[in-house]
Amino acid sequence: MKDQERLHLLETQVSVLVDSQKEFTTKVLQLLALSAKTIYSKEEAALFLNLDPDYLYQLKFHGKLKAFKKKGQKKLYFRKEDLEAYLLSNSTEDKNIDENSDYDDFENEIVEKWKK
Incomplete structure (x- = not known):
């Protein structure tokens, strides 16, 4: 060269x-x-949750995440505490669920169906 x-x-x-x-x-x-910050825009909330901004609207639409907007505006805002609550609401520790037992139940159900 x-x-x-x-x-x-x-x-x-x-x-x-x-x-x-x-x-x-x-x-x-x-x-x-x-x-x-304690109040996030849609883009900031998406960054905080590591999700696509458009997916946040779907979460809001299905009632899984609280969002706010000022009267007469289209822009959505999210509170940090609501975002943290959303993250924790899906944890197995919060619900005291043993993941293996769910899998075992599912596996047993499949095996029973195939035996018939």
Whole structure:
């Protein structure tokens, strides 16, 4: 390889690394900012829950997540405590359910159906 080709390849790799670092820094700063807020926009709530923003609307529509909007506006807002409650409501520890027993019951049901 010529020196110019090497230099160009190196510049390209550095540019990719810089862009990657900028994306990482932006995401980290967003997450840090979320910890200080108590009311989130749809996009911020999606970032907090690690979900797609459109999926949040489905959760709201089906009554699984509380959302608020100001009168006359379309923008949805979510409270941090509601988002945390949503996360904890799906945990097995909260419901005291043994996951293995559910699986065993399901497996036994399938086996019984196949025996017939």
